[in-house]
Amino acid sequence: MNSANQIFDEVLINIIPTNQELNLINEVVDKLKILLEKAHVAAMPGSYFGDSGRGYIRPTIFQSKPVIQEALRRIKEVKDW
Numbered sequence: 001m002n003s004a005n006q007i008f009d010e011v012l013i014n015i016i017p018t019n020q021e022l023n024l025i026n027e028v029v030d031k032l033k034i035l036l037e038k039a040h041v042a043a044m045p046g047s048y049f050g051d052s053g054r055g056y057i058r059p060t061i062f063q064s065k066p067v068i069q070e071a072l073r074r075i076k077e078v079k080d081w
Contacts, residue, residue: 024055032057039074 028045035041035057042060046053061068 021054028055028057034078035075038078039071041071041075 025045025047028047032043032045035043043057044060046056046058049058059071063071
């Protein structure tokens with residue numbers, strides 16, 4: 001039978017991100033901040049939509065086509081992201 005400490009350690013291993021995962025999270029958050037501050041476009045980390053979304057960003061496109069086109073234009077103008 002596993003002790004409470006062993007069970008706790010196993011849970012922590014499965015929920016605490018590795019350094020590599022933290023670096024990826026920080027990179028994505030940095031990119032999202034740049035988009036918001038410089039292009040005035042908001043997006044979500046792709047990881048909110050599952051493991052396969054890690055390392056990606058997902059903009060919300062529930063807007064009219066002209067609004068989406070304007071957002072894309074502003075994103076393209078941001079050179080340092």
